[in-house]
Amino acid sequence: MTQPASPARPVTEKSPPPDGAAGPWRALAARADLRTLSLLGVLAALAVIGGVTQPDAFLDTDNLQLILTQASVIGVVTVGMTFVIISGGIDLSVGAIVALASVWATTVATQEYGFAGILFTAVVVGLGCGLVNGLLIAYGGMVPFIATLAMLASGRGLALEITDGKTQMVTVDGVLRLGERDAYVLGVPPLVLVFAAVTVVGWLLLNRTTFGRRSVAVGGNAEAARLAGIDVRRQRLYLYLLSGLCCGIAAFLLVVLSGSGQNTNGNLYELDAIAAAIIGGTLLSGGRGTITGAVLGVLIFTTITNIFALNNLETAVQQIAKGAIIVAAVLVQRRASTT
Amino acid sequence: MGAAAVSAGAVLTGCTSNEPKDSDDGPADNGQAVADDKPGKEVTIGFAGPQADHGWLNAINDNAKRRAEKYQDVTLESTEGSNDTAAQIGQVETLINKKVDVLVVLPADGKALTQVGLKAMKAGIPVVNLDRIFATAQAYRCWIGGDNYGMGLSAGHYIGEKLKDKGNARVVELAGLDNLELTKQRTKGFDDALKNYPNIKKVARQAAEFTVESGQAKMSQLLQAQKDFDALWNHDDDQGVGALRAVKQAGRDDFLMVGGAGALSAFQEIKADRGVLKATVLYPPTMAASAIDLARALGQGKGIGGMAEFEIPASITLYSAVVDKDNVDQYMSTGFK
Numbered sequence: 001m002t003q004p005a006s007p008a009r010p011v012t013e014k015s016p017p018p019d020g021a022a023g024p025w026r027a028l029a030a031r032a033d034l035r036t037l038s039l040l041g042v043l044a045a046l047a048v049i050g051g052v053t054q055p056d057a058f059l060d061t062d063n064l065q066l067i068l069t070q071a072s073v074i075g076v077v078t079v080g081m082t083f084v085i086i087s088g089g090i091d092l093s094v095g096a097i098v099a100l101a102s103v104w105a106t107t108v109a110t111q112e113y114g115f116a117g118i119l120f121t122a123v124v125v126g127l128g129c130g131l132v133n134g135l136l137i138a139y140g141g142m143v144p145f146i147a148t149l150a151m152l153a154s155g156r157g158l159a160l161e162i163t164d165g166k167t168q169m170v171t172v173d174g175v176l177r178l179g180e181r182d183a184y185v186l187g188v189p190p191l192v193l194v195f196a197a198v199t200v201v202g203w204l205l206l207n208r209t210t211f212g213r214r215s216v217a218v219g220g221n222a223e224a225a226r227l228a229g230i231d232v233r234r235q236r237l238y239l240y241l242l243s244g245l246c247c248g249i250a251a252f253l254l255v256v257l258s259g260s261g262q263n264t265n266g267n268l269y270e271l272d273a274i275a276a277a278i279i280g281g282t283l284l285s286g287g288r289g290t291i292t293g294a295v296l297g298v299l300i301f302t303t304i305t306n307i308f309a310l311n312n313l314e315t316a317v318q319q320i321a322k323g324a325i326i327v328a329a330v331l332v333q334r335r336a337s338t339t
Numbered sequence: 340m341g342a343a344a345v346s347a348g349a350v351l352t353g354c355t356s357n358e359p360k361d362s363d364d365g366p367a368d369n370g371q372a373v374a375d376d377k378p379g380k381e382v383t384i385g386f387a388g389p390q391a392d393h394g395w396l397n398a399i400n401d402n403a404k405r406r407a408e409k410y411q412d413v414t415l416e417s418t419e420g421s422n423d424t425a426a427q428i429g430q431v432e433t434l435i436n437k438k439v440d441v442l443v444v445l446p447a448d449g450k451a452l453t454q455v456g457l458k459a460m461k462a463g464i465p466v467v468n469l470d471r472i473f474a475t476a477q478a479y480r481c482w483i484g485g486d487n488y489g490m491g492l493s494a495g496h497y498i499g500e501k502l503k504d505k506g507n508a509r510v511v512e513l514a515g516l517d518n519l520e521l522t523k524q525r526t527k528g529f530d531d532a533l534k535n536y537p538n539i540k541k542v543a544r545q546a547a548e549f550t551v552e553s554g555q556a557k558m559s560q561l562l563q564a565q566k567d568f569d570a571l572w573n574h575d576d577d578q579g580v581g582a583l584r585a586v587k588q589a590g591r592d593d594f595l596m597v598g599g600a601g602a603l604s605a606f607q608e609i610k611a612d613r614g615v616l617k618a619t620v621l622y623p624p625t626m627a628a629s630a631i632d633l634a635r636a637l638g639q640g641k642g643i644g645g646m647a648e649f650e651i652p653a654s655i656t657l658y659s660a661v662v663d664k665d666n667v668d669q670y671m672s673t674g675f676k
Contacts, residue, residue, distance in 0.1 A: 057564050062589075066563050070556055160390075165397035166676040167551055167580055169604060180588055257555060259584045262577075263392065264550040309560030315517035315546045 035281040039296040042329050043303065050307045057310045065189055071302040072195035073098075073253045074272050075295060079202040080246025081273040082294040084239050086206070088219035088286025089144040091243045093133060094273055096155030098266030101125040101251030103159045106168040106261030115174040118255060123248040129155060130244015134237035152270070159263035168261040179256040191253050198249065203291045215239060219286025276301055279329050300329060373644040374636035378412045382638030384631060385434030386417040387427060388445040388469075393549065394577050395600055396420070398624035398675030399445060399469075406628035413635055424451040431455045435462050441634040445469040445627070453478050465637050469630045480637060482654045483630050485622040487521040489659040490574075491528020493620040494597050497661045498570045499536040501595060501617075508539045509568040511561055511594075513554070513582055515575045517546035525574050525599070542568060547578045554581025562589045570595045576602035576619060583608065586615055601662065603674030610667045618663035625673050626657055 050058035105122040206212035217225040280293025391397040407415035418430040446452035449471035456478030468479035502508040547553040598619035
């Protein structure tokens with residue numbers, strides 16, 4: 001896939017469509033990125049499996065709402081994570097930040113400020129953690145893996161300190177109602193609207209702004225980016241801030257969804273988000289990635305979980321099958337993108 | 340042991356002699372010394388538990404501390420909780436070196452802490468093993484803990500009695516962390532109890548992770564998969580907060596739900612009687628308070644009230660009571676957050 005003969009230039013363009021692919025479908029396929037299409041193929045295959053095994057429970061509006069709602073929280077986190085990975089970094093602290101932001105936003109003191117207080121706290125705590133990550137990595141010279149690992153540990157610890165291991169129930173009506181059926185807008189849950197908005201903004205940011213191009217450039221070749229006049233440090237700081245912001249938003253969504261804040265929230269989100277981004281075609285070494293792919297990756301994971309639960313599979317079987325499907329998805333994708 | 344044998348002999352002669360004793364309270368009164376609220380010999384109890392990262396474990400620590408404060412003659416040396424086996428072994432060893440009189444240990448992993456339990460016993464420090472059991476009975480003087488199998492039985496029987504007149508009743512189970520043995524035991528007890536009711540069939544089982552988030556996620560899937568069922572048993576009240584949220588979000592109220600463990604929020608929901616949650620089966624954190632009592636009795640060389648023996652028992656399995664609207668008030672103060 002990579003082009004070894006293109007030094008000091010971030011590889012952003014896709015390889016040109018093969019000659020002789022004249023049919024309109026082939027042209028469209030090449031344009032829409034085969035990688036993304038293969039992910040859609042996997043998703044379609046899953047939908048067929050779900051539809052065949054559980055025609056009543058799988059193929060209905062309720063279930064579609066359910067899958068999208070379950071995907072929302074981790075989806076928002078994944079968008080932020082994708083940016084970080086594209087820039088050649090990693091953020092292991094996303095789950096801990098979600099936990100910390102969600103418990104800070106649901107303390108008795110915060111809840112006194114109502115809806116706005118909860119939303120504000122979740123977002124600010126997310127941004128604050130992102131700022132610390134960003135400063136340590138961009139200006140402190142720490143390796144992203146270590147800096148965010150430290151944030152993971154301290155974030156979880158602080159969340160435990162705040163809650164004392166207790167489950168903090170949300171008593172603010174407005175927040176609770178946002179997670180219930182009456183709040184659906186034309187059949188779409190508000191959580192899903194937020195997820196969609198974050199996805200669209202993320203896509204625009206990556207594909208239509210200098211911020212996006214700089215992120216790709218830093219990930220492709222940081223030294224070249226610096227020589228090209230990009231302030232690499234500041235760019236990195238912004239990227240971890242962005243990831244923190246996404247975690248803050250996700251924490252708020254989780255508070256709405258679960259009606260509570262608990263220090264165990266966001267368990268292993270870091271792995272889920274990284275896996276979704278990678279399945280979506282983001283290079284772990286940076287320099288390439290798409291928001292569409294990452295979001296499709298999240299939807300694939302959520303759909304798999306949904307089909308498993310609807311078919312009442314045992315936990316052990318679920319885990320084995322999930323691993324197999326991840327491998328299959330990556331193989332299918334690789335095949336599609338090399339032919 | 341020697342002292343016990345001597346005094347047992349004394350009782351034997353006491354029983355065979357025809358001379359009237361000072362007090363004659365019936366045949367079981369053998370003059371045994373029992374631990375009561377009156378101050379006695381000073382006892383230092385070492386307490387090591389896991390990290391209190393969720394409600395039930397937090398309540399364990401609270402119960403132990405509050406019970407110890409109640410007694411003037413008890414000094415509690417407690418360690419910082421840890422889920423790391425190596426760290427917890429180190430903490431117990433520190434307590435052994437401090438020469439506490441009695442140890443109360445709730446291991447993060449029972450099997451892994453066995454060796455250090457043995458070490459304490461060999462050093463002459465009796466160990467009260469709390470809940471998660473050591474691999475050998477030589478590693479503790481007394482084990483006290485909950486009954487996971489019994490929890491399943493209680494939940495199964497409660498649901499069975501509620502549904503016994505209903506033909507083709509359907510039951511759903513929301514289990515806890517599936518890679519824990521205790522989850523398997525709970526499920527086994529539940530299944531065994533349901534076997535008594537041929538009209539009931541368990542139609543689905545999914546495992547959450549004892550967290551609110553996982554409870555909400557798994558329950559909403561279960562509700563989507565099962566459009567029609569009569570009862571649900573949820574293993575854990577913490578994840579039950581999420582499960583109840585999912586039930587509300589799905590707008591369902593057509594079944595009866597039974598919880599597990601005994602969280603305050605569950606008690607309040609049962610008392611208010613406003614939703615599907617009608618009962619919960621206990622896995623009482625008060626066992627930590629009882630463990631302190633047992634440790635104190637051990638340290639003072641006494642038995643416990645209500646039992647005829649001179650020593651505390653070697654093993655105590657707590658009953659998993661069903662708490663519903665009728666008796667919830669009595670349990671309210673034991674509910675954990």
